Amino acid sequence: MSFVKLTVSSIAICAIAAPAFARDNVQVAGSSTVLPYASIVAEAFGENFDFPTPVVESGGSSAGLKRFCEGVGANTIDIANASRAIREKEIATCAANGVSDIIEVRIGYDGIVFANDLNGHAFEFTQADWFLALAPKIAKDGAIIDNPNQTWADVNPAFPAQPIAAFIPGTKHGTREVFEEKVLAVGCEATGAFDAMIAAGMSEDDAEDACIAVRTDGLSTDIDGDYTETLARIDANKDGIGVFGLAFYEQNTDSLQVATMAGVVPTVESIATGQYPVSRPLYFYLKKAHIGVIPGLKDFAEFFVMDEVAGPDGPLAEYGLVSDPELEATQTMIAEEQTMGLGS
Amino acid sequence: MTDTSHISRAPRTSSLLTEDARTKKRNAAEARFKIYGIVAIAIGLLFLLVLLTTIISRGTGAFQQTFVTLNVELQESRLDKSGARDIEQIKKVSTFGYNPLLADALSQSIVDNGFETEITKSKALRQLLSTGAIGQLRAYVIANPDQIGQTVEFNFMASSRVDGYLKGRVTRESLARDKNLSPAHLDLVDQMLAAGMIEKRFNADFILGADASSNRPEQAGMGVSMIGSLFMMLVVLLLSVPIGVATSIYLEEFAPKNKFTDLIEVNISNLAAVPSIVFGILGLAFFIQFSGGVLGIQSMKASAPLVGGLVLTLMTLPTIIISTRAALKAVPPSIRDAALGVGASKMQAVFHHVLPLAMPGILTGTIIGLAQALGETAPLLLIGMVGFIASNYPDSIMSGLTDPNSAMPAQIFEWAKRSDPAFYERAWGGIIILLVFLMTMNIIAIILRRRFERRW
Numbered sequence: 065m066s067f068v069k070l071t072v073s074s075i076a077i078c079a080i081a082a083p084a085f086a087r088d089n090v091q092v093a094g095s096s097t098v099l100p101y102a103s104i105v106a107e108a109f110g111e112n113f114d115f116p117t118p119v120v121e122s123g124g125s126s127a128g129l130k131r132f133c134e135g136v137g138a139n140t141i142d143i144a145n146a147s148r149a150i151r152e153k154e155i156a157t158c159a160a161n162g163v164s165d166i167i168e169v170r171i172g173y174d175g176i177v178f179a180n181d182l183n184g185h186a187f188e189f190t191q192a193d194w195f196l197a198l199a200p201k202i203a204k205d206g207a208i209i210d211n212p213n214q215t216w217a218d219v220n221p222a223f224p225a226q227p228i229a230a231f232i233p234g235t236k237h238g239t240r241e242v243f244e245e246k247v248l249a250v251g252c253e254a255t256g257a258f259d260a261m262i263a264a265g266m267s268e269d270d271a272e273d274a275c276i277a278v279r280t281d282g283l284s285t286d287i288d289g290d291y292t293e294t295l296a297r298i299d300a301n302k303d304g305i306g307v308f309g310l311a312f313y314e315q316n317t318d319s320l321q322v323a324t325m326a327g328v329v330p331t332v333e334s335i336a337t338g339q340y341p342v343s344r345p346l347y348f349y350l351k352k353a354h355i356g357v358i359p360g361l362k363d364f365a366e367f368f369v370m371d372e373v374a375g376p377d378g379p380l381a382e383y384g385l386v387s388d389p390e391l392e393a394t395q396t397m398i399a400e401e402q403t404m405g406l407g408s
Numbered sequence: 409m410t411d412t413s414h415i416s417r418a419p420r421t422s423s424l425l426t427e428d429a430r431t432k433k434r435n436a437a438e439a440r441f442k443i444y445g446i447v448a449i450a451i452g453l454l455f456l457l458v459l460l461t462t463i464i465s466r467g468t469g470a471f472q473q474t475f476v477t478l479n480v481e482l483q484e485s486r487l488d489k490s491g492a493r494d495i496e497q498i499k500k501v502s503t504f505g506y507n508p509l510l511a512d513a514l515s516q517s518i519v520d521n522g523f524e525t526e527i528t529k530s531k532a533l534r535q536l537l538s539t540g541a542i543g544q545l546r547a548y549v550i551a552n553p554d555q556i557g558q559t560v561e562f563n564f565m566a567s568s569r570v571d572g573y574l575k576g577r578v579t580r581e582s583l584a585r586d587k588n589l590s591p592a593h594l595d596l597v598d599q600m601l602a603a604g605m606i607e608k609r610f611n612a613d614f615i616l617g618a619d620a621s622s623n624r625p626e627q628a629g630m631g632v633s634m635i636g637s638l639f640m641m642l643v644v645l646l647l648s649v650p651i652g653v654a655t656s657i658y659l660e661e662f663a664p665k666n667k668f669t670d671l672i673e674v675n676i677s678n679l680a681a682v683p684s685i686v687f688g689i690l691g692l693a694f695f696i697q698f699s700g701g702v703l704g705i706q707s708m709k710a711s712a713p714l715v716g717g718l719v720l721t722l723m724t725l726p727t728i729i730i731s732t733r734a735a736l737k738a739v740p741p742s743i744r745d746a747a748l749g750v751g752a753s754k755m756q757a758v759f760h761h762v763l764p765l766a767m768p769g770i771l772t773g774t775i776i777g778l779a780q781a782l783g784e785t786a787p788l789l790l791i792g793m794v795g796f797i798a799s800n801y802p803d804s805i806m807s808g809l810t811d812p813n814s815a816m817p818a819q820i821f822e823w824a825k826r827s828d829p830a831f832y833e834r835a836w837g838g839i840i841i842l843l844v845f846l847m848t849m850n851i852i853a854i855i856l857r858r859r860f861e862r863r864w
Binding site (some may be wrong): 087089096101102103104106116122135290292311312314318373 | 586621700827
């Protein structure tokens with residue numbers, strides 16, 4: 065009964081509230097990796113323009129793109145941040161809900177680093193080490209066996225006998241996809257497991273899926289929260305090794321030490337030159353239909369990729385973003401409002 | 409049963425003055441129980457003590473902030489090349505255009521004061537100051553274009569690392585591999601400190617200010633999210649008190665006692681126990697997706713305090729109904745009987761006699777329900793009130809209700825997630841503010857109860 069009254073009164077309130085129509089601020093949601101960058105840009109945008117400061121929510125790339133694809137209108141978000149490219153399936157969902165003209169903006173690159181406690185062993189990893197540590201099944205002498213490795217010394221005799229305790233991003237994070245693709249899959253091929261699986265009669269697709277699978281016996285933990293949660297886990301378990309974004313690591317050098325990957329130390333420079341193997345582009349996606357409806361949307365997008373903001377000397381690079389050498393092309397693309405179908 | 413009479417008893421040697429074995433045993437049990445109770449209370453107090461000392465020791469730092477006093481020359485050549493003081497032209501210089509001014513001012517002060525430092529790069533020098541300084545500078549110039557060309561004294565916030573150094577959070581060792589600040593900076597900070605250019609003092613902006621982006625934790629404040637919380641509480645108060653009190657009065661005084669009202673009662677009690685996150689999902693589905701999306705009511709949108717308030721109303725209603733009914737029940741039937749006896753109608757008896765007497769109880773319940781709603785975070789996560797949101801002050805009551813905003817506990821949650829350790833300190837400071845609010849509300853509830861409650 066009270067619910068009916070509540071509904072009636074809330075609708076009544078909304079009827080009074082009706083004059084405060086269309087939204088006058090840009091609304092952004094998505095990847096928690098992009099969130100700091102987006103918030104830096106949003107704040108500077110609010111300082112430099114007469115528009116209100118845009119609102120930036122986090123929640124992960126997939127969650128952001130899901131909200132992005134819900135439809136067009138003031139009660140949907142204008143921009144989705146993503147730490148991976150949009151998937152075909154998501155484009156189809158978008159199209160089904162009327163979001164057909166999407167502008168894809170690459171803002172720069174981010175490195176994915178492996179770090180452990182400051183006082184722990186200084187690791188020098190290769191992708192193969194991570195595959196051998198985390199895969200549920202590995203290849204041994206050409207045969208596929210259950211992964212017997214319990215300590216890092218089992219994985220690579222050069223490492224100390226420290227129990228494997230990996231904290232990797234959960235599946236709703238874009239970072240996970242990059243981790244699978246650039247670390248596990250590469251390690252899978254390097255150790256010969258991929259060939260062994262094919263030889264054992266698996267189809268190529270199945271073998272690829274098996275390559276990026278992660279063991280479920282408790283040695284690897286999916287972190288669905290943010291990097292602060294990963295850091296807290298490593299604080300609690302000094303044997304833990306976590307997967308972080310480069311920017312996060314650089315803000316916490318007083319408690320973390322970073323491992324090299326394939327012999328390369330992750331830095332802004334080594335990522336920009338492509339030497340460091342585990343990096344990924346960061347994107348945001350923009351609804352063309354909202355340009356002109358939501359005040360300041362296009363200005364915000366243009367401001368985001370300005371040289372002064374996303375360039376190598378801008379505040380984003382200062383925070384840890386590896387700036388995109390092709391920023392100029394992105395700037396023209398936004399200025400001309402090229403959507404994904406036409407642009408690429 | 410058969411031979412109880414034959415049980416031989418030891419001859420009674422005890423009197424009231426000497427304890428026998430059984431009495432001793434019973435007395436010992438009582439003493440033991442008292443000790444258990446004291447131990448339980450002691451454990452509880454210990455936890456409270458640990459909690460409070462942790463919160464206070466970690467959080468008080470957030471209320472202080474390091475400021476740098478600096479004379480900045482507002483160079484005409486950089487800010488207004490034409491010299492026409494045309495505000496539109498001045499506005500074209502973005503905040504980034506103010507960076508060289510800061511760097512020049514810093515190197516000038518190093519020369520003037522005879523500081524010794526190996527830092528020469530202007531970008532490295534600027535790392536002493538908050539990146540918010542350029543925004544502060546630009547806002548000043550736009551407000552006072554006549555000051556261009558003059559040298560003006562400014563109070564800038566120091567960067568979070570410098571602030572952390574003065575608070576003991578950052579040391580030379582911890583900066584060894586830090587790219588935001590180097591030990592050389594700290595040497596300079598020491599000299600500036602000796603010269604009185606740097607000062608740590610109370611920071612009102614932490615309580616009144618807006619949220620700031622990830623690279624300037626020093627500038628972040630609770631103010632806007634506090635306003636968001638207040639607007640949500642307003643919605644909760646305006647909706648849940650009338651609805652809750654009306655429901656309770658009807659159920660308690662007028663409703664026939666039958667299976668249907670029993671069912672409603674059971675459901676209300678159950679609703680009070682529903683986890684708050686469930687109301688968050690309901691809010692997302694009903695208020696935002698259905699009311700906002702399908703019905704097209706524009707003010708029902710994600711991150712709006714109006715929606716947050718509605719969700720919290722759902723959560724608070726059962727609490728208010730239950731406490732109101734308890735307060736009504738506590739009014740003795742003799743009051744009602746007397747009123748009815750002198751010819752009052754049922755409604756007059758309730759509104760003239762029962763309700764005023766139950767008022768203190770109702771108020772107490774309402775305040776406790778509100779305090780509970782004020783500290784609630786979980787449902788707000790689902791309706792988009794967490795993120796970089798609380799950055800605009802609302803300019804009217806309407807915009808306060810519908811413009812995106814956060815709430816105090818959601819803001820604390822957000823800060824705890826951010827990568828810079830300085831935000832962590834802010835999160836603890838935010839907890840202190842929230843606790844002060846909650847304690848104030850609880851104290852008001854206690855005072856009301858003490859002063860006005862009547863016992864029969």
